[in-house]
Amino acid sequence: MATSTEATPYTIVIGLEVHVQLLTETKLFCGCRNRFGDPPNTNVCPICLGMPGVLPVMNQKAFQLALRAAVALNCQIARFTKWDRKNYYYPDLPKNYQISQYDLPFSHDGYLEIPTADGGTKRVGIIRVHLEEDAGKLLHAERGGKSQVDLNRAGTPLLEIVTKPDMNSPAEARTFLEELRLLLRYLEVSDCNMQEGSLRCDANINLHVQHNGQTVATPIVEVKNMNSFKAVEAAMAYEARRQYEEWLRTGAKLGEVPKETRGWDENRAVTVSQRRKEEASDYRYFPEPDLVPVVVSEQMLQEVRSQIGEFPAQRRLRLAAEYGIPEYDARVIVELGKAFADYFEQFARGLENPKNASNWMLQDVQRTLNAKGWTIEQFPVRPEKLADLVSRIERREINTHAAREVFAEMIESGRDPGAIIAERGLTMVSDEQQLKAIVDQVLDENPKVLEDFKKKKGKKRKQVAGFVRGLIMRQTKGRADAALVERLVNEALVARTGVPLE
Numbered sequence: 481m482a483t484s485t486e487a488t489p490y491t492i493v494i495g496l497e498v499h500v501q502l503l504t505e506t507k508l509f510c511g512c513r514n515r516f517g518d519p520p521n522t523n524v525c526p527i528c529l530g531m532p533g534v535l536p537v538m539n540q541k542a543f544q545l546a547l548r549a550a551v552a553l554n555c556q557i558a559r560f561t562k563w564d565r566k567n568y569y570y571p572d573l574p575k576n577y578q579i580s581q582y583d584l585p586f587s588h589d590g591y592l593e594i595p596t597a598d599g600g601t602k603r604v605g606i607i608r609v610h611l612e613e614d615a616g617k618l619l620h621a622e623r624g625g626k627s628q629v630d631l632n633r634a635g636t637p638l639l640e641i642v643t644k645p646d647m648n649s650p651a652e653a654r655t656f657l658e659e660l661r662l663l664l665r666y667l668e669v670s671d672c673n674m675q676e677g678s679l680r681c682d683a684n685i686n687l688h689v690q691h692n693g694q695t696v697a698t699p700i701v702e703v704k705n706m707n708s709f710k711a712v713e714a715a716m717a718y719e720a721r722r723q724y725e726e727w728l729r730t731g732a733k734l735g736e737v738p739k740e741t742r743g744w745d746e747n748r749a750v751t752v753s754q755r756r757k758e759e760a761s762d763y764r765y766f767p768e769p770d771l772v773p774v775v776v777s778e779q780m781l782q783e784v785r786s787q788i789g790e791f792p793a794q795r796r797l798r799l800a801a802e803y804g805i806p807e808y809d810a811r812v813i814v815e816l817g818k819a820f821a822d823y824f825e826q827f828a829r830g831l832e833n834p835k836n837a838s839n840w841m842l843q844d845v846q847r848t849l850n851a852k853g854w855t856i857e858q859f860p861v862r863p864e865k866l867a868d869l870v871s872r873i874e875r876r877e878i879n880t881h882a883a884r885e886v887f888a889e890m891i892e893s894g895r896d897p898g899a900i901i902a903e904r905g906l907t908m909v910s911d912e913q914q915l916k917a918i919v920d921q922v923l924d925e926n927p928k929v930l931e932d933f934k935k936k937k938g939k940k941r942k943q944v945a946g947f948v949r950g951l952i953m954r955q956t957k958g959r960a961d962a963a964l965v966e967r968l969v970n971e972a973l974v975a976r977t978g979v980p981l982e
Contacts, residue, residue, distance in 0.1 A: 490689040490727075492720045493697075494653050495645035498660060499638050500670045501614065501678035502545045507635035508613045509536030509579065509771075514637070516676045520619075520630035528613075528635035530575030535770050542611065542637035543774065546586065547784050549639055549669045550609045552791065555590030559776050563768035571629050572616035580612035580640075582765040586774065593793065594652065594659045604656050605644030614638040617677070633677070639670070645684065650716035654709045657681060659793070666792040666818050674708055681706055685716055687723050698723045703751055705743040715744040719751050795821060803834035812842060820856045823863050830867025832874050840870055844887060861890050869897040881958040882906040910961040912968070915952070918960075919968045922951050923976065934977050941981065945969055 504514050510527035527534045550557060564582040590606035614636040619628040641660070647653045661672040661679060672679040683706070687698045703719055706712045719742070742751040790798070792814045799810040799821070813824050820841070828837035845866075849859060869886055872878050878886070878901060886900045893900075901907060909915060923929060926948075933944045948969050953960055970981050 489691075490687040490720075490724055492648050492650070492716070493645045493686055493688060494647040494650075494716060495684045496641075496643045496647070496653060496656065497682045497684070498641040498643075498657070499614075499680045500549075500641065500664060500672060502542050502637040502639060503668060503670055504539055504541050504545065504637055506539060508539050508542050508611070508637035510635055512635065515632075516673075516678070518632055520628070520632060523632040524634070528574070529631065536579065538771060538774070539637060543586075544784070545669045546609070546611050546637075546639050547776070547780065548667055548788060549641075549664060550587035550590065551781070551784050552663055552667055552788055553587075553590040553592055553606050553609060553641070555587035555606060555609055557587050557776055557781060558584060560584065560773055561586035561776070562773040563771040564765045565768050566612075567764045567766075568762075570615065571627070572618050572631070572634065574616070574631060574634060578613060578615065579768055579771070581610035585610035586776070592656065592659060592663070594655045597651070602646075602652070604646045604652075607642045607644055609639060609641050612638050612640055650713040650720070653683060653716055654713040657709050657712060662792050662815055666814070667788065668818070681712055683712060683716060685719050685723070687720060687727065689724070689727055696727075698727055700739050701751075702739070702741045703744055704741060704754070705745075707746070711744060711746060714749060715751060718749060722751065792818075799824075803828050803838075805835055805838045809835075809838040809842060813838065816846070817856070823856050823859070826863035827867050827870075830864060831871055836870050836874065837867075840866065844884065848891060860894055861887075865890065865896065872897065872901070876908060876910060876961065877901075878906055878908050879959065879962055881953070881962075882908065885958075906959060908961055909956050909959045910964060912964060915956075915960060915964055916968055916972075918952055918955060919948075919965070919972050922948060922955065923972060926951070930973070930977055933973050934979055938982065941979075945973055945981065948973070 501514075506512060507514050507523075507528055510525050512525050512528055513523045515523060527536055547557070561581065562584050563579055565577040566580045566582070567577045569576050585608045587609045588607065590609065591603045592606065593601045593603050596602050614633050616629055616631040616634040619630055621627065643656070647656060657679075664670045664672050670678055674680070683703045684700050685703060686700045689696045689698065701719060701723065703715050706715050740756060741754045743754050744750075745752050796807075796810045796814045799805060799813060800807050803810075803825075813821050823845075824837060824841050827841065828834035831837050845856075845859065848854070849856065852858075866887075869883055869890070873880055873883050882901070885904070886897050886906065889895065889900045890897060929944060929948055933941060936944060945966075949962075949965050952965050952969065953962070974981060
């Protein structure tokens with residue numbers, strides 16, 4: 481098989497169908513809780529179970545979140561939209577139909593720009609974004625036996641985002657999903673957690689093969705069962721190679737092969753045929769008689785646009801430019817959420833060097849959040865107090881070691897850094913004569929260090945110097961000016977042994 485990095489006589493064409501669960505308290509057409517992880521079949525009612533005679537009522541918050549996502553995806557918003565029944569029979573669909581949208585979706589013709597490998601951007605078209613209810617979940621026994629049905633998910637508000645076939649590599653498909661997840665999380669539309677099923681993706685892929693001066697298209701294959709972005713990329717790479725080999729084997733007859741649905745087998749890293757791909761006519765759509773159409777007013781649109789603000793891709797670029805931090809730092813800060821990026825900006829404004837803010841945010845703060853299971857909103861140290869602490873490092877009042885001790889106390893007590901520093905006597909020792917005397921004392925008490933420094937070379941000689949610095953930091957209880965200690969130790973070792981540091 482040709483690898484994805486080799487030149488190929490074909491172009492890969494990929495379109496995605498992405499399903500995203502919305503962050504609502506209740507389901508789309510009933511009052512049942514929209515919550516992951518509860519015992520099976522506990523978040524259900526006659527409406528989402530499809531009992532006779534029940535009537536659905538639309539969740540207004542779900543529509544507002546969907547509208548926010550569609551506007552952010554640059555879609556045209558339909559001022560009049562209706563609901564439809566999508567009919568099919570499956571054990572996890574208790575009504576035997578799904579309330580969805582067909583011919584009049586609430587939004588269409590949008591796009592999302594994604595970064596490209598050459599540093600530019602590419603616009604991926606969005607055919608439509610529409611709302612529908614989710615189905616339940618089948619729980620299959622690992623070694624045969626009966627499958628079980630959990631209907632907690634049935635009726636959950638689901639946003640379906642259908643792209644144009646504008647992606648031409650597995651890497652582009654993965655990048656699109658990463659950018660889409662970032663956008664939707666940033667807008668607080670969805671948590672997009674693939675492990676919990678709140679973001680699911682199917683991919684349609686085929687090849688445009690150059691043959692005898694003409695372009696021949698292979699049949700479209702829909703690939704399902706991809707549970708991570710890595711799996712999407714791997715499945716697309718495999719399926720492209722498989723289709724090309726099939727084209728080589730069958731030639732012109734391949735055009736007679738019907739569209740197909742295949743599943744991704746993670747363990748074998750292959751796609752497996754499942755069934756013939758359905759067409760829209762197979763679902764026998766007809767208007768939902770129990771729900772009124774939705775009319776979107778200009779006031780609704782203006783309210784949504786005012787809520788969105790700066791998009792994450794724009795903020796990523798601005799943070800790097802405005803604060804002079806690396807693009808990597810800016811990307812991670814934005815990916816960690818709007819509230820996290822807001823905290824960073826408030827923190828960074830109080831420092832001479834904003835790079836210190838990104839370092840503390842991505843190391844100390846994030847490590848604390850992970851350890852405590854907190855969000856940044858729950859973090860007890862406000863950005864102005866953290867800026868007060870880190871600015872003292874910049875002014876060389878305390879060193880980083882002492883600052884981390886103060887930081888830990890601030891988390892526990894909420895006290896101001898100045899009070900903690902004064903109480904614990906953590907002001908940095910930066911008097912050169914005082915530190916020089918301590919260096920001389922340590923070397924006098926450890927003559928073997930000088931012998932080791934003479935014998936060793938290169939990296940190991942530097943390790944000896946590092947050992948001496950450690951002794952001095954211990955003697956000063958971590959309060960010594962680390963940069964000054966390093967210079968004084970190096971000078972003393974070279975002077976006493978007559979050998980260079982390198």
